[in-house]
Amino acid sequence: METNEIIYCLKKIVKPYVQNDLAFQNFGQDTDFIKDLEINSANLVDIVLDVEDEFDIAIDNDAMDNMLTVNDAVKIIKTKQQEA
Numbered sequence: 001m002e003t004n005e006i007i008y009c010l011k012k013i014v015k016p017y018v019q020n021d022l023a024f025q026n027f028g029q030d031t032d033f034i035k036d037l038e039i040n041s042a043n044l045v046d047i048v049l050d051v052e053d054e055f056d057i058a059i060d061n062d063a064m065d066n067m068l069t070v071n072d073a074v075k076i077i078k079t080k081q082q083e084a
Contacts, residue, residue: 001055001081003029006074013050017043029071057081 011027018024019038023031033039039047048064051057051073057080059067067073 001078003074003078006055006077007070009054010051010070010073013054014039014047017047027070029069029074031070032068033070033073034068051077055081057084 007027007029014027014033014037015024017037017039019040020036023036023038027037031037033044033047034041044067045064048059048067052059055077057077059076059080063076063080067076
């Protein structure tokens with residue numbers, strides 16, 4: 001799956017959890033889920049579960065701890081897809 005496709009899917013997944021709509025309008029690889037979009041840690045867990053379902057992958061705790069930006073999420077998704 002291409003990076004742009006993954007970002008598009010991620011944008012749909014995180015939209016319900018976003019607290020900063022202005023930052024969401026500039027959603028891109030450098031977007032930080034917590035700092036920019038103001039998503040709290042509990043909702044970040046929900047996002048990880050949604051990502052697992054959407055991409056049919058399993059994200060372990062170490063990977064989840066490192067999923068702070070959109071770019072981090074893209075890398076993790078691509079890595080997990082290659083492992084499958």
